[in-house]
Amino acid sequence: MSAAAPRSPIRRLAPETVRRIAAGEVVERPASVVKELVENAVDAGAEEVVVRLEGGGLRRIEVADDGGGIPADELELAIERHATSKLAADGSIEGIRTLGFRGEALAAIASVSKFRIRSRTASANAATGITVTGGEILGRFEAGRAVGTTVEVEDLFFNTPARRKFLHAPAAEQVEILRMIDHLYLARPAVGIWIEADGREVGAYPATSDLRDAAARVLGPEILHQSFAVDGDLPGGGHVRGVLGRPATAAGHSRGLYLAANGRTIQARAIAQAVRVSYHDYIPKTRYPIGVLHLELPPERLDVNVHPTKREVRFAREAEIADAVRLAVRHALIGAPPPAEPPDPSAKPRAQHFLVETRGVGRSSLPPPPRRDAMAASGPAPQRRLDTTEPPTRRAASAGGRPRLTLLGCVGSLYWVAEGEDGLVLVDQHAASERLLYDALLREGKLARQELVEPITIHLTNTQRAALLAHTEAVRSAGFTVEPFGGDAYRLRSVPSWRGGRARTEGLSALLDELAAGARPTVPDGAMERTAASIACHSAIRAGDPVAPAEMSRVLDALYEGAEAVYSCPHGRPVLLQVPRSRLDRWFLRSGP
Ligand code: ADP
Ligand code: MG
Secondary structure (H helix, E strand, C coil), X not given: CCCCCCCCCCCCCCHHHHHHHHHHHHCCCHHHHHHHHHHHHHHCCCCEEEEEEEHHHXXXXXXXXXXXXXXXXXXXXXXXXXXXXXXXXXXXXXXXXXXXXXXXXXXXXXXXXXXXXXXXXXXXXXXXXEEEECCEEEEEEEECCCCEEEEEEECCCCCCHHHHCCCCCHXXXXXXXXXXXXXXXXXXXXXXXXXXXXXXXXEEECCCCCHHHHHHHHHCHHHHCCEEEEEEEECCCEEEEEEEECHHHCEXXXXXXXXXXXXEEEECHHHHHHHHHHCCCCCCCCCECCEEEEEECCHHHEEXXXXXXXXXXXXXXXXXXXXXXXXXXXXXXXXXXXXXXXXXXXXXXXXXXXXXXXXXXXXXXXXXXXXHHHHHHHCCCCCCCCCCCXXXXXXXXXXXXXXXXXXXXXXXXXXXXXXXXXXXXXXXXHHHHHHHHHHHHHHHCCCEEEEEEEEEEEECCHHHHHHHHHCHHHHHHCCCEEEECCCXXXXXXXXXXXXXXXXCCHHHHHHHHHHHHCCXXXXXXXXXXXXXXXXXXXXCCCCCCCCCHHHHHHHHHHHHHXXXXXXXXXXXXECEEEEEHHHHHHHCCCCCC
């Protein structure tokens, strides 16, 4: 009590104060202005939007579109708070299809800047505009303009100095703007967006109906041949479609995954997490999938009125939707065909910091336009498995353009040493073998079995017996044939075999132990994956197992036939490490080859 300041009576805020507080919610920084203006253009049916920036948008933002325009007599209304043309007269916001509906953005922007809007509808002979400063309308004017709308915003936050303090340097604000445009474009790639900064083009986002094209613009051209399509149903009538990067393209941060729902860019942690879980056994825990997913839902299942900037949305039955997304992604990932064409050898490897690299400075740093001929040649990626038509050698050649490996030897009965095209490759024999078995299991649903000439009698514990009963089918598809032999004794008639190798008999009890224990903490998800990971782990070559060179070579070849397998074992541990020649040279202080 004592420390409290003397209380003043409750007063109503002055309208001006209310306006500024409200504006603060919608307009945080230049990027939020750009977002609102571009969204308005999209809602107005624009095909192209041009964004011009000065000083990172702090000095000036101009957004011009070729949409339907605003009738001259509605201009004043357009900048009034809570005035919108996007809601029906009854004000129902369920089933909203437009990006805007709160009628706040123009009012907010106009109250914290020097603002001009001019617009022309198809029925008008010229454009009409109004000038507004700090929310005060200063005057009207006529101007020449094609049908559409131009909004100019100067000196953002000129009258709210507190807000200005939270802004970054212009270059950083510009990065934010481009990031925002990435999101807007990937949610609606049918609308082209062009960005100029201080007179130079810094971003070209041409309209396209092909999400892969659009993704290449934002995520880099590598995605054209390093991706797979996702297409699945959502419960309650809906769809998820999109393009995701192969595991090799996974990024060191989570910003490379773009989600949209009903054409609106969204942040939805549950969905992003579902996508990530789908990759859990393909990428290490420190990496994140990249790509674009579009969710289409009946509008009443999407509550967009959660956040003033509409950044967050709420899904009805979110868990179900997330689960359906996970299944759709998982299905597509496992069934993804090998890369459609060998990557362009001149293409730089994906940098982890592509978001920084591809924007901010100049046009030359943007990804080059997608190569139409290349797209046509590769065509849409067919949804089929990789084992059908192509002979193994072609697959090997196209598997990410990796050369075959020449085996050099083995260290400590664990690490194999091989020479690749560009230096040294180290392979973990257990992780590699485990990964291959796991892939084979997921692909075929079972492992081959090898009949034992002499059945072996084994003894199972109570829990192992219970696990055997509960998972008869899993154990059988793992390649183990087990028969009761009285009491706790069982006869083992076959063991999993694979490419000339075969599992040890102890693999069965280890597998049963794990099945009894339920989830392996490191393999979070899905009974099938869990079982496959257990089987693979216990059937695989183990650390310390002596392996014949011929078998090593077979495993290496197989690794290089799979498109993704080399990156990690089912638990996300690395399968191989590459030491490029250049690094060897550096180690030995050699400057060149
Ligand atoms: P909202 O988008 O939520 O309706 P805004 O304040 O962003 O609210 O815009 C107010 C109204 O002004 C819109 O409902 C729309 O009728 C009109 N408007 C704004 N920008 C444009 C534009 N670029 N083209 C056509 N009409 C626009
Ligand atoms: Mg709006």
